[in-house]
């Protein structure tokens with residue numbers, strides 16, 4: 653199940669059906685596991701998972717400004733995936749690294765002392781890489 657999640661960034665219903673049949677485990681049990689663990693998603697997610705810490709320390713250090721910038725400039729909103737399927741933004745509360753806040757986690761990579769400028773640079777780089785990948789695959 654984890655391999656499917658990592659490959660698609662979510663668990664499509666067809667995949668859960670397949671896993672259920674393959675493991676001979678009833679579907680409700682599979683869905684129970686898929687909904688219990690936060691690592692799994694039953695909704696399509698973006699190619700890049702962004703997690704912005706909105707815990708108290710990060711909030712005080714400017715996380716709200718970063719959230720506003722992602723929303724205003726890039727159309728990336730908490731709990732949503734962008735229309736192009738490139739980004740999903742999740743809100744998290746305290747990652748246990750308050751001293752380097754605000755923190756933006758990009759595909760599991762903690763980026764501390766985040767600023768609006770640095771967040772813009774990250775998003776621009778990921779967009780540029782996606783465009784380059786598309787051109788290479790065309």
Ligand code: FES
Pocket residue numbers: 705706707708709710711745746747748749750751753754755
């Ligand atoms: S509040 Fe963000 S890491 Fe603690």
